[in-house]
Amino acid sequence: MGQQNEMFAGATLEPLPLEDADLLFSSRIQLGLDGADVLRVLVEQTPWAQETIQLYGKRYLQPRLTAWYGAAEARYRYSGKTYEPLPFTPLLLQLKQTVEQASGAAYNSVLLNYYRDGADSMGLHADDEPELGPMPCIASLSLGETRDLYFRHRHRRDLATFKLALPSASLLVMRGRTQANWKHGIRKLARPCGARLNLTFRWIQPGSVRPG
Numbered sequence: 435m436g437q438q439n440e441m442f443a444g445a446t447l448e449p450l451p452l453e454d455a456d457l458l459f460s461s462r463i464q465l466g467l468d469g470a471d472v473l474r475v476l477v478e479q480t481p482w483a484q485e486t487i488q489l490y491g492k493r494y495l496q497p498r499l500t501a502w503y504g505a506a507e508a509r510y511r512y513s514g515k516t517y518e519p520l521p522f523t524p525l526l527l528q529l530k531q532t533v534e535q536a537s538g539a540a541y542n543s544v545l546l547n548y549y550r551d552g553a554d555s556m557g558l559h560a561d562d563e564p565e566l567g568p569m570p571c572i573a574s575l576s577l578g579e580t581r582d583l584y585f586r587h588r589h590r591r592d593l594a595t596f597k598l599a600l601p602s603a604s605l606l607v608m609r610g611r612t613q614a615n616w617k618h619g620i621r622k623l624a625r626p627c628g629a630r631l632n633l634t635f636r637w638i639q640p641g642s643v644r645p646g
């Protein structure tokens with residue numbers, strides 16, 4: 435990332451003090467759109483799927499709905515399956531541009547996660563698939579209900595779990611050694627809670643996954 439981009443990103447995003455990570459955050463970016471409208475349109479118009487994951491040889495339904503969009507060459511492999519991206523919609527392209535400008539980096543794909551209520555969640559994981567490269571820059575835009583993102587260090591037990599609330603229109607950029615050193619996830623909630631969408635914009639190295 436060039437110095438110019440760093441300066442531009444610095445205009446809206448603040449570094450977060452988490453050891454062994456490289457996080458930038460804004461609790462509210464300018465979307466140029468009404469966040470509630472974007473949430474409603476994406477919830478209604480996205481062809482949501484509930485994918486299965488394989489854990490210790492058993493298959494489970496993921497506790498959330500997802501959709502994957504991107505440039506045609508941005509294929510990725512996850513849990514033994516190759517996913518072909520849906521083509522970007524005009525709305526997602528507009529959000530991608532906003533997030534690219536705010537974060538000073540480029541993305542060719544976005545994973546949409548729809549947490550319908552407090553029972554939906556995402557287990558601790560790192561986004562460290564080979565097609566993301568060794569130091570991926572991932573920009574995570576949240577809409578709707580505030581949920582907490584938990585970070586746990588992959589090796590060091592002396593570092594406490596780090597909790598970050600992600601309100602509507604917040605933008606979190608995870609880059610550098612963040613994925614190599616930390617896992618992150620969204621816990622289930624016991625209290626009632628409304629819908630939340632999270633969009634993680636990523637750069638998939640073209641040609642890194644062959645179809646099949």
Ligand SMILES: O=C(O)CCC(=O)C(=O)O
Binds near residue numbers: 547620
């Ligand atoms: O919902 C979130 O904030 C986390 C999403 C995430 O970690 C992912 O898509 O890999």
Ligand SMILES: [Fe+2]
Binds near residue numbers: 559
């Ligand atoms: Fe993630």
